Amino acid sequence: MEDFLQHVLNGLNLGAIYALIALGYTMVYGVLQLINFAHAEVYMLGAFSIYYSNKWLHLSDHPGWTSFVISILIAVMVCSLVGLTIERLAYRPLRGAPRLNVLITAIGVSLFLQFSGQAVFGADPKLFPQVLQDKDLIQFGQIQIRSFDLTIIGVSLAAMALLHFLIHHTKMGMAIRAVRHSRSSASLMGINVDLMISLVFVLGSSLAGVGAVLVGLKYPKIDPLMGMLIGLKAFVAAVLGGIGSLPGAVVGGLLMGLSEEMVVAYLSSTYRDALAFGLLIVILVFRPSGLFGKYEVEKV
Amino acid sequence: MKKFIFGSLILSFFNFGMIGCTGNSDKASNDSEIRIGQFGSLTGAEATFGQSTDKGIRLAIDAVNAAGGVKGKKIKLITEDNQGKPDEAAAVVKKLITQDNVLALLGEVASNRSLAAAPIAQQFRIPMISPSSTNPKVTEIGNYIFRVCFIDPFQGPVMAKFAFEDLKVKKVAILKDLKSDYSLGLTEFFEKKFKELGGEITSIQNFQTGDTDFKAQLTAIRSEKPDAIFIPAYYTEVGLIARQARQLGIKATLLGGDGWDSPKLFEIGGEAIEGAYYSNHYSTESPNPATQEFIKKYKEKYSETPDGMAASGYDAARVLVQALEKVDELTPDKVREAIAETKDFKGATGTITIDQNRNADKEAFIVQVKDKGLKFIRTLSLK
Structure with a gap:
C-alpha cells in the first residue's frame, strides 16, 4: 500500500510535467489546427537558456526561491521569444497554405x-x-514527500490556473477564443487575428519554459534531444484528453504520467514507451476526439 | 582530324587520371607514415569515455612520434567520432578501413559499439584493440579482435566478492540497462557469483538507455530493503539513479563497474553518489611506477587527472606500438600476430598479458567516491 501511494505520487509528478507541455500543443491546435511539433524543442531551448544564463548569473550558487523565480522568468522569456520567432518565420508565411504543408514545416x-x-x-x-x-518535507512510514514533488505539482497547477484565468476571464482571452471559434468572423469583429495567434504561441511556449525548469530540477541531465520523447508523450496526452481542449490536456497529462509509472512498477519498464503509443492507438479507435474533445461531423 | 586530336586529348586525360589513381593507392600503403584508426564516442551521452580515451591514445602516440616514430616512420592517428551510436561505429570503422587504409584500429569503450565494429575489422582482417570494452563477446568475434582490459566474467564476480566479503552485504538489488550488452553481461556474472557466495538477490529491475525517471523501479527496490544496489550502467544514468534513490530515502550502498568512470559522475550524481563503490581499470593512488609515470605525463600535457578510460586508451595504444616495433613487415597479419604475443607488458593499468582468448588478465581496482574524487580501497583478483 505504501508503495502504491508512492507510485501515485511519482506518477502525478511526471503527469504534471506532461500536462504543462500538452497544454502548449493543445492551445496551438485549438487556434490553428496545427500540431506544433517544434513545441518540444522550445522546451529544450528553455532548459538550455537556464544552463547558459547560470554561467553569468551563478544562480545555482544561491539556491532558493529567488533563484528559482528568476530562472522561471528567464526560461519563460526565452521560450516566448523562440515560440514567437518560429510562428513569425515558419508558420505565418504559410497561413493560407494547406494544413499538410504547415505540418511538414513544423516537423x-x-x-x-x-x-x-x-x-x-x-x-x-x-x-x-x-x-x-x-528537501525532505513529510514522511509517512516509507513514503517521502519532498519539496520538489510539491513544487512541481504546485507550480504546474498555478501556471495552469493562470492560463485558465487569461483565457476565460480577460478580454484578450475572449479574443483568442473568438479566433479559435472562427478566424474570419473574429477578424470581421475587429480582432487582430495575427496578434492573437502570436499570443497563443507566447502562452504555450511560456508553459514549456516553466516545464523546462521543473524537469531540469527533477532530472538534472539536459541534452539537445531531451524534448523528443517527452514532447511525443505530451502530444499523446493532449490527444488522449481531446486535442484543443485545455482541461483535456491536463487530465490527459496526469493520466499519462500515472499509467506510465504503474506500468513500470507492476509490469515491466520495457513497456513504458510502448504504453504511450498503444494508448494513442486505442483512443483513436474508440474515441477519436479524445476524452474531452467534441465530436464534429465533417461535412463534405 | 580535329576529332582525332580531341579524342586523343580525352584519352590522355584519362591516362593521367589512371596514373594518378594508381599513384595514390601506392602512396597509401607505401607511405612514410603508419596509419592507425581510432573510433570513439567523442560526443553523445558517454562523451567523456571517447574524449578521455582519445587523450590517452594521443599521449602515447605523440610520445612515439617525438622520439622518431616506429622504424623511422611517423604514426598518423585518424580519429572518427561515432556519437555514441553502434550503427555509427560500424560506419566509421568501415570508412577507416576502406578509405583511410588503416593498418590497425583502436576502440571502443562501450561494449555494444565494439560489438558493432568488430565484425567489420574481422572481415577485412584488420587488427583491432579495444581499450576498455569488458563484455566477453567482443573478442569472441574473431582472431583479429583484442582488448587490454579485464572482462565482465571477472569484473562481475570481483564486485560480488567485494560486496559479500568486504562490505558484508547480504541482500542486493540490481538495476540493469536492458539495451546495453555491457549491463546485461555484468548483471549475469555478478548475480551468479553473489548467489554462489550465499548472498541474496532481492530483485532485478530494468531500465533503458536514455531514461531519466527511475523512481518506479527504485520504489519497488525500496520495499525489499536491500543492503546494496548494484547498478551496472554508464555514468549518465548512474548519476540520475543515485539522486532519485536518495530522494526516495534509500540508504543502501551503491555498487557499480568501470562504466561509472567519468568526472561527470560526480557532477550528475552530486551528493547522492558519495560513498558508492565501483570496480575500475586503475586507480591514481596505485603505487605501480608505470601508473605514476603515466599520471605525471598526462598531467603535464593536459593539466588534469586521468580517469580509467584515459589509462586504458594509453595502454591500448602502447601495446599496438610495441607490436609495430616487433614486426619485420608492416602488414595487418604480422601486426595481429605480434599483438597476440604481448606478454608482461608494463602498462599504466597493470601488467598486460594477452591470453589465448585475446583478453588481458589483470586485477581490478576497487574505488570509492569521496569528496567528488576517488579513494583507492583495494585491488582484487579471483585467484
Whole structure:
C-alpha cells in the first residue's frame, strides 16, 4: 500500500510535467489546427537558456526561491521569444497554405532545432543548475514527500490556473477564443487575428519554459534531444484528453504520467514507451476526439 | 582530324587520371607514415569515455612520434567520432578501413559499439584493440579482435566478492540497462557469483538507455530493503539513479563497474553518489611506477587527472606500438600476430598479458567516491 501511494505520487509528478507541455500543443491546435511539433524543442531551448544564463548569473550558487523565480522568468522569456520567432518565420508565411504543408514545416522546424542544438550546445548531456534545494518535507512510514514533488505539482497547477484565468476571464482571452471559434468572423469583429495567434504561441511556449525548469530540477541531465520523447508523450496526452481542449490536456497529462509509472512498477519498464503509443492507438479507435474533445461531423 | 586530336586529348586525360589513381593507392600503403584508426564516442551521452580515451591514445602516440616514430616512420592517428551510436561505429570503422587504409584500429569503450565494429575489422582482417570494452563477446568475434582490459566474467564476480566479503552485504538489488550488452553481461556474472557466495538477490529491475525517471523501479527496490544496489550502467544514468534513490530515502550502498568512470559522475550524481563503490581499470593512488609515470605525463600535457578510460586508451595504444616495433613487415597479419604475443607488458593499468582468448588478465581496482574524487580501497583478483 505504501508503495502504491508512492507510485501515485511519482506518477502525478511526471503527469504534471506532461500536462504543462500538452497544454502548449493543445492551445496551438485549438487556434490553428496545427500540431506544433517544434513545441518540444522550445522546451529544450528553455532548459538550455537556464544552463547558459547560470554561467553569468551563478544562480545555482544561491539556491532558493529567488533563484528559482528568476530562472522561471528567464526560461519563460526565452521560450516566448523562440515560440514567437518560429510562428513569425515558419508558420505565418504559410497561413493560407494547406494544413499538410504547415505540418511538414513544423516537423522540419523541430528537426532543425534538435540538430542545430547538437551542433551548437554539443551532444553530450549537461547538468542543469540546481537553483532550488530539494528537501525532505513529510514522511509517512516509507513514503517521502519532498519539496520538489510539491513544487512541481504546485507550480504546474498555478501556471495552469493562470492560463485558465487569461483565457476565460480577460478580454484578450475572449479574443483568442473568438479566433479559435472562427478566424474570419473574429477578424470581421475587429480582432487582430495575427496578434492573437502570436499570443497563443507566447502562452504555450511560456508553459514549456516553466516545464523546462521543473524537469531540469527533477532530472538534472539536459541534452539537445531531451524534448523528443517527452514532447511525443505530451502530444499523446493532449490527444488522449481531446486535442484543443485545455482541461483535456491536463487530465490527459496526469493520466499519462500515472499509467506510465504503474506500468513500470507492476509490469515491466520495457513497456513504458510502448504504453504511450498503444494508448494513442486505442483512443483513436474508440474515441477519436479524445476524452474531452467534441465530436464534429465533417461535412463534405 | 580535329576529332582525332580531341579524342586523343580525352584519352590522355584519362591516362593521367589512371596514373594518378594508381599513384595514390601506392602512396597509401607505401607511405612514410603508419596509419592507425581510432573510433570513439567523442560526443553523445558517454562523451567523456571517447574524449578521455582519445587523450590517452594521443599521449602515447605523440610520445612515439617525438622520439622518431616506429622504424623511422611517423604514426598518423585518424580519429572518427561515432556519437555514441553502434550503427555509427560500424560506419566509421568501415570508412577507416576502406578509405583511410588503416593498418590497425583502436576502440571502443562501450561494449555494444565494439560489438558493432568488430565484425567489420574481422572481415577485412584488420587488427583491432579495444581499450576498455569488458563484455566477453567482443573478442569472441574473431582472431583479429583484442582488448587490454579485464572482462565482465571477472569484473562481475570481483564486485560480488567485494560486496559479500568486504562490505558484508547480504541482500542486493540490481538495476540493469536492458539495451546495453555491457549491463546485461555484468548483471549475469555478478548475480551468479553473489548467489554462489550465499548472498541474496532481492530483485532485478530494468531500465533503458536514455531514461531519466527511475523512481518506479527504485520504489519497488525500496520495499525489499536491500543492503546494496548494484547498478551496472554508464555514468549518465548512474548519476540520475543515485539522486532519485536518495530522494526516495534509500540508504543502501551503491555498487557499480568501470562504466561509472567519468568526472561527470560526480557532477550528475552530486551528493547522492558519495560513498558508492565501483570496480575500475586503475586507480591514481596505485603505487605501480608505470601508473605514476603515466599520471605525471598526462598531467603535464593536459593539466588534469586521468580517469580509467584515459589509462586504458594509453595502454591500448602502447601495446599496438610495441607490436609495430616487433614486426619485420608492416602488414595487418604480422601486426595481429605480434599483438597476440604481448606478454608482461608494463602498462599504466597493470601488467598486460594477452591470453589465448585475446583478453588481458589483470586485477581490478576497487574505488570509492569521496569528496567528488576517488579513494583507492583495494585491488582484487579471483585467484
